[in-house]
Amino acid sequence: xxxxxxxxxxLVMGMTNKKSLKCEQHMGHRAMxxxxxxxxxPPELMFVYSxxxxxxxxxxxxxxxxxxxxxxxxxLHLHALQPEDSALYLCASSQGPGGETQYFGPGTRLLVL
Amino acid sequence: xxxxxxxxxHVSVSEGTPVLLRCxxxxxxxxxxxxxxxxxxxxLQLLLKYTSAATLVKGINGFExxxxxxxxxxxxxxxxxxxxxxxxxxxxxxxxxxxxxxxLIWGLGxxxxxxx
Numbered sequence: 001x002x003x004x005x006x007x008x009x010x011l012v013m014g015m016t017n018k019k020s021l022k023c024e025q026h027m028g029h030r031a032m033x034x035x036x037x038x039x040x041x042p043p044e045l046m047f048v049y050s051x052x053x054x055x056x057x058x059x060x061x062x063x064x065x066x067x068x069x070x071x072x073x074x075x076l077h078l079h080a081l082q083p084e085d086s087a088l089y090l091c092a093s094s095q096g097p098g099g100e101t102q103y104f105g106p107g108t109r110l111l112v113l
Numbered sequence: 114x115x116x117x118x119x120x121x122x123h124v125s126v127s128e129g130t131p132v133l134l135r136c137x138x139x140x141x142x143x144x145x146x147x148x149x150x151x152x153x154x155x156x157l158q159l160l161l162k163y164t165s166a167a168t169l170v171k172g173i174n175g176f177e178x179x180x181x182x183x184x185x186x187x188x189x190x191x192x193x194x195x196x197x198x199x200x201x202x203x204x205x206x207x208x209x210x211x212x213x214x215x216x217l218i219w220g221l222g223x224x225x226x227x228x229x
Contacts, residue, residue, distance in 0.1 A: 045216065
């Protein structure tokens with residue numbers, strides 16, 4: 001089973017709201033990723049967690065705050081977002097930080113008003 | 114530095130005709146290469162991957178790709194297009210950084226339209 005699940009599927013939030021995106025995998029993978037994807041563009045890497053520790057932060061604004069509660073779960077906490085943050089947020093996982101193949105979830109489509 | 118170039122931003126074919134999506138890469142060592150597909154309003158699905166085994170790689174849904182080191186290419190093909198193949202296709206190369214994490218380098222994508 002190569003399934004990564006994400007909730008919610010859609011999210012609308014105001015610029016003063018606080019919300020969270022959730023990602024889960026049960027493949028025993030030890031690396032998990034957050035990507036942001038704008039329409040008609042490739043995904044952009046935001047964060048990488050390796051063995052539940054943050055290993056890469058691609059200079060993402062602090063209004064995005066990742067969290068890895070355990071090896072199966074990855075959260076992205078959102079606060080004081082801007083309209084330009086509206087995008088598809090994708091979670092992925094791979095066997096390890098050196099694991100090559102990343103498996104993606106269906107994404108959360110976020111609209112910031 | 115590694116990079117990926119998808120030579121066509123948009124390809125249009127008729128149903129039942131062959132599909133060719135072109136990808137060139139640059140790499141300082143033997144790369145790992147992938148094709149991902151993204152259907153409208155969906156996540157990314159792995160079509161196939163090359164990791165230094167056989168140069169002709171077979172993937173899901175009848176797609177295949179051939180790794181040609183001399184041409185630094187990894188073109189995606191399918192003998193006969195189906196309407197359900199209409200989607201965005203991304204060619205990706207895997208890069209290992211100093212921290213031993215693998216980072217994916219993405220092409221800009223090719224939008225495939227299939228006409229009835």
